[in-house]
Amino acid sequence: MNQDIILSMKNITKTYPGVVAIDNISLDFRRGEIHALIGENGAGKSTLIKCLCGAETPDSGVMELNGVPYTRISPRDSRQHGVEVIYQEINLIDDLSVAENVCLGDEIGKWVSFRKLNAKASRIFERMNVAMDVKKMVRDLSTAQQQLVEIAKALSKDAQLLVLDEPTAPLTTNEVENLFSIVGTLKSHGVTMIYISHRLDEIFRISDRVTVLRDGKFVETLNTAETDRKTLIKLMVGRELSETYPRRSNITDIPVIETRNLCGSVPRNINIHVNKGEIVGLAGLVGAGRTELARAIFGADKITAGELFLDGQPIKIRSPKHAIQKGIGLIPEDRKQQGCFLYFGIDWNISIANMPSISRFGFIKHKRVKQDAIKYRDLLDIRTPSLDQLVVNLSGGNQQKVVLAKTLATNSNVIIFDEPTRGIDVGAKQEIYQLMTRLADEGNAILMISSDMEELLGMSDRLYVLCEGRLAGQLKREEFDQVRVLELASGEE
Amino acid sequence: MEGAKKFVQKYYLFLVLLLVVIFFSIMSEPFRTTKNFINILVQNSYLVIASIGISLVMISGGADLSVSYQIGLVSVFTGIITIDMGLSPVLGVIVGLALGVVLGFINGFFTVALDVHPMVTTLATMTIFQGAAHIISESKTYFDFPVSFKAIGQRYVGGIPVAVIITLGMVIIAYVMLNHTYFGRYLYAIGGNQEAARLAGINIRLIRIAGFIVASLFIAVSAIVLTARSGTAKVDLASDAVFSCFTACVLGGISFRGGGGNILGVVVGTLIIGVLGNGMQMIGLSMYSQYIVKGAILIGAIAFDNYQKKHRVKKLDVPQTA
Ligand SMILES: Nc1ncnc2c1ncn2[C@@H]1O[C@H](COP(=O)(O)OP(=O)(O)OP(=O)(O)O)[C@@H](O)[C@H]1O
């Protein structure tokens, strides 16, 4: 049967200095299907997307949109032809309101009517079943909320082909459900979608077909219904991979870090502690105050009331600098804004938080910088042609690994991981889980925030659930249960 | 082909300098003399040092508009000490440098305390420094500097002008500071991403103030070199320095968004400005035409900086580990 092809790519190649990002890939997208694209970090998924929508120009190859062949297209033209992309990296304008961002690029009359703008944006968020103040400035939103704005922005245009590059990475279960119901509606209206995600369960839930890329090469396209998780992983990684959550072996009951009635910008009267050798999870919905709690402990936000104890001693953390000196490290959730220095090298980034201990009399020991960079490249499998490659040139997942390395290099003994595996592929996730476990077993205390429920339940030894800034409950490992966590998180007691 | 393109991309500043030199060499006979080239170097040594100072602030995402009157203030102070008070030139230099530290602290303190863009604070301090310099010097011009003081700007050692040696020393200090100390890294980090820098354990306020202080130290050195070379101290000694420094920095690849650029670029940028100024004089271009050309160059340099950012030329010249 001759399927109706909306977009076909033939022999597309795209190289960057030192990397073949896309190597002679040919791929068809059928009208109305949800086509998933998977592969390891740096496999070339985002690059393929950028080529098809005109954000990058392929070195060679032809594309055909609705039967019209072309070798290059401007981003503007591709949008006019109904291609909308939600990029992996958030590209909103910080100083504009949510509504302005959503409606950016489509003119409602000559003069901008803010009332109409706001009304239009509100309608879209209603459709998405998301509560959002459309007059708020984007800079005041959390990462997850910003991601929702990106989605709304794409939905506001009438797309024929909608590309979603890791849209769910910062989202929690509820928002993902909302997104999927929208995706379902769009599909019933005949919109074609290309869906990229490292969460394989999502692929199985929504996609019709799935294409696997590895090292820039096409591996295989399969009907999703006819394959399984194991097969996909094997195709992606090129070998069998056992997916397990390793267990800790040295859990003690000696609290390393402890909060007593701690209040901050969002957190209210929080009493939590993390013991030596333990990984403790923080669960909650977007806006529950998990990140704010982490930042308060790390001295990045003010503690307005309450106390913090480190190794049993009360301590006032004055600043992130002070926290790092005291052996507290934070891996921030937002890699672009808070995590990395995009226009600097990988080695530069990895060493920047660790300067005092790798320099003598203020002079940097360049050898140490290189050594650390090599160590973490190997440990976290950072895929790059060279260690002085600018971080902006790395794939999203590899950027995330650099952010991890930067904090880990400080050798802290209390480590707060805020969304550590966002955008990271299955294989590297395993590495990170192993690493976290090893850190805990070596006697460090780990606090972990993750919007990926399965990961959170899998990795934590104990779990605190936050709801609207308050501690809604604590669960021991034996009591772990997804439904229970969601109940606590949404305040249904 | 690729190689040539890379070469041009990497060394375009040197090529521009070369082109400007060749152009004026063809146009003017007196321009292409060794004496004139040395003259250009000596004349512009103060500008190189001051531009480097400004570039330190710019790398951390700031700017310093008060440079002209910092130079003026330091200049008249050395005059007061060595001439009015008749004290030792060594003391004059020391007090001049100490004053630099104070001025830098003032700029840095207000910028950090008020949390506004340094353009605003240094615009204010510019006027304050100007006023203070006039009051302290009673708007006098000082001429009779001791020979030992003037030596800094006029004497030669081993055939090389002392001013040039000092400049070279300052270039090396700045280079080492930016590429080999963590203070330098911190300046880049703050300019590159302030929030990430804070979370990486950098004391933003402290480093920014320190950046202003070091910058003003460079500016004080520049003031001393200029005063010694011209044998004159007065408030308006370098009233157009702010323009020249800013142009030199932007031309030299210091992005005014912060976080990028290197010292070598600033040196070459300043030399381009210097050669242009000298050359235009040599071919007899009027003062006012020169203004227009200089303004056009600044706009061009800013446009180029913008273009680089927009088109994401992903090769900002940031020091990598050696
Ligand atoms: N602008 C660039 N300059 C140099 N190399 C680049 C650039 N953009 C991407 N690359 C390289 O191309 C390869 C593919 O990157 P791409 O972003 O497409 O990966 P990805 O499959 O989307 O990975 P991830 O899952 O981490 O998002 C990577 O090796 C990356 O380092």
Ligand SMILES: [Mg+2]
């Ligand atoms: Mg990607």
